[in-house]
Amino acid sequence: MTWTITPEPYDSPVAAALWRAYYTEVSDRWYLLHENRRTDPTELEREIAARTGSELTPPGGQLLVARYGGEPAGSAGIRLLSPTTAELTRVFVHEPLRGRGGAAKLVTAAEEAARGLGANTIILDTRNDLIEARTLYTRLGYKETDPHNNDPYAEHWFRKALLNQR
Numbered sequence: 001m002t003w004t005i006t007p008e009p010y011d012s013p014v015a016a017a018l019w020r021a022y023y024t025e026v027s028d029r030w031y032l033l034h035e036n037r038r039t040d041p042t043e044l045e046r047e048i049a050a051r052t053g054s055e056l057t058p059p060g061g062q063l064l065v066a067r068y069g070g071e072p073a074g075s076a077g078i079r080l081l082s083p084t085t086a087e088l089t090r091v092f093v094h095e096p097l098r099g100r101g102g103a104a105k106l107v108t109a110a111e112e113a114a115r116g117l118g119a120n121t122i123i124l125d126t127r128n129d130l131i132e133a134r135t136l137y138t139r140l141g142y143k144e145t146d147p148h149n150n151d152p153y154a155e156h157w158f159r160k161a162l163l164n165q166r
Contacts, residue, residue, distance in 0.1 A: 018075040023051075061117075074097070104140060126154070
């Protein structure tokens, strides 16, 4: 089986299903760690409705979907924060498909998409409990930095120069 990564409209059924899986996982992980419970279904629906991903559309962003053996398996988004800085967001691979190289391929494709939008720097934030994500970003050359936002869930901030990476 092989990975393919292509742009996807943020409001497609495939994107919606991946966003729901992503948000459910990261939200449940946070609540299980901090409150010993899963995400309340009402909260889940409210947050999904509030965060549509509309910023992940050209010319200021892009949503990418990874397929494994032709089936939707993960996603990654980028959005321009300035003409030269992009933010990497919504990096996700379905749990049964992890460890097969899909996340690294998604991040690399997102970096290329960011370059295509004019960015020469890519930034992101993540949490303490998302150890797999922090490990991936470090392996791909991201450097931990001082905070670049005030997201209440962000605990680690990363940056990578995209110049001369082609």
